[in-house]
Amino acid sequence: MTKKRKKNPKVLLLAALAVIFVVLVVVYFSGGGGEKIRHETEPSGPGGLSADGEAPTTRTITLFFLSEDDDLLHAEKREVPAGRSVAEDVETAVGELLKGSSGDLVSPFPPETKVRQVFLDEDGTAFVDFSREFAENAAFGASSEMAAVYAVVNTVAVNLKSVKRVSILIEGGERETLGGHIDLSRPLLPQYSLVAK
């Protein structure tokens, strides 16, 4: 009897402690989880903020392609949905570029090329990550490689004022060159001297 009496408070105490512990654990983790969710939602807020506060639904962008007439880049205007962030606008512009000309301009890109992702750093460099086809499905000569590289760099820089330089990545990584010519190991400045007047 006495044994039972002694045992019972101990068991109860242990049980109570266990319950408190479990509750604490649950509260702790659910609290942390809640914070995490808030973190995920937050960045898209400031990132997606459009400069004038009210997001316009479309914007007109300039794309660069080659022409049959000369070896310069030629501009083509296109109406696209406005993105919620600079990165999104870059991705849209490059995506449109890869679709090719809607007129009779010539695309310097291998047709299978896709944009994988775009991100920006604080110094105004846009990193545009392409699928492997960009480097592997073309036998680039110097002219075609320059056209492909600067069609991207100029298109991104001309449409997004905050972008000063463009770094081209392939499958998420740095690559020496696309096909043995233009140095991609560092960000490139736009070259408007390659654009037809």
Place this chain on the structure above:
Amino acid sequence: MKRQGTTAFLGAVILLSVVVPSRPRTLPGPEPQSSQPSVLVVSVRDLGGSSRVTLSSTVPLPYSFEKRTGALQVTFETPLAFRVRQAAFAGGFVRSVGWSQGRGSYAFTIELASESFSFKPSIREDPFELSIDLGPAPAEAPKPVAAPAPDAPAASGRETPAAPGPGPLPGDQPTRFKTIVIDPGHGGIETGAKGKFGALEKDITLAIGLKLRAIIEKNLAFRVFMTRDKDMDVSLENRSALANNHKADLFISIHANGSPRKNSHGSETYFLSQNATDEESRRLAYLENSSGDLEGRIEGDGRDDIKLILWDLAQASYLKQSSQLAESIQSGLNALLGTANRGVKQAPFKVLTGAACPAVLVETAFISNPEEEKELGTEAFQDSVAQAVYLSLVEYLKLYP
């Protein structure tokens, strides 16, 4: 920077348009009445002690001589356009033959092994052939040909053999072999641009590179290294590293162009654009130093950023010389190839960034253009490219002996 680049580009264009366009195109057959192209063939034979330069042409040409110190200039007055071809060159007393085209004239400059010399012309008509025997001046006892200084490392380099090669360099300055690196573009699995008929850029660049090596070794006191002399993969970094390891004086990369446009055609020569003159490199500008010092500082693999920027600065200090070499090569190509002149351009070519010496990249013609693809595959065209680059090199060396 962008503005600077544009200005430089415009400057190059203006310079070219001043220098070049007055020149009639030296296409084969600019004369409608003759079905055959007018060709001026230059050959040099070693006669043991003296040399004979022969200039022959399909049409007779009025000529005149001008004797200078260590050189003889032969001028042909003619309104016709010619393609100049060098047939054979066994130097001996003649160090080099350069040529330039003026308004209605072609001037050949024959550089000789000694400052004073004598010459004896003889002429043969139909076909027109002007032979000039050149030898040491009679008063002057033939100097023993100074053996080239043996200080050049005899390692794996292919030294130009001293004996049949050119004579001593002018003046008493100690002879130091210049070192040139020829870089045939692409190679191995990296084919470069492809032609419609299956020609590959890597094969054409190699063929031209080997021909260029042969001409240079035969005619100039140069050590010549190739970044590849067969079909193999060589990384771009290793190409410039090879130049730096051998303390190269010049780096010439040979390419054939490719464009998505079939119509793109012509020849162009590139040197490095200064993309690196960006804030980040300016921040590190204090690291700038003389390029001579650079080689000592950068050893092993230069993968980190500071080293990369130093490489850029190394090339930056050679930009002027690179541009002059590019100009010289471009005019050489214009004169000898009959291709369209696309001019001298600047671009951030990876292979040029690392070389700590004047460096250029020659886009000989477009492999993506069916007509030029055929040309690029012929021995004659490849010979002409090699010849043009060689003659341009001789011109360039007058600026930087």
